Amino acid sequence: MVAVGVIGSGAWGTTLAYLLAKKGFETTLWDHHPERAINMQRKREN
Incomplete structure (x- = not known):
């Protein structure tokens, strides 16, 4: 399994995650x- 980290929890970050x-x-x-x-x-929710 590939692990991914997303920095930033704005609209783009939460959507990407x-x-x-x-x-x-x-x-x-x-x-x-x-x-x-x-x-x-x-x-x-964001």
Whole structure:
């Protein structure tokens, strides 16, 4: 399995991470602001 990291969780970053994960890539999404990343993970929305 190929692992991919996406830096930035704006519209482009989340879309890219979503599409890669949907294709079967192990995907990690990074955000500069930890509280924003936690909120996205909890609410499952950007």
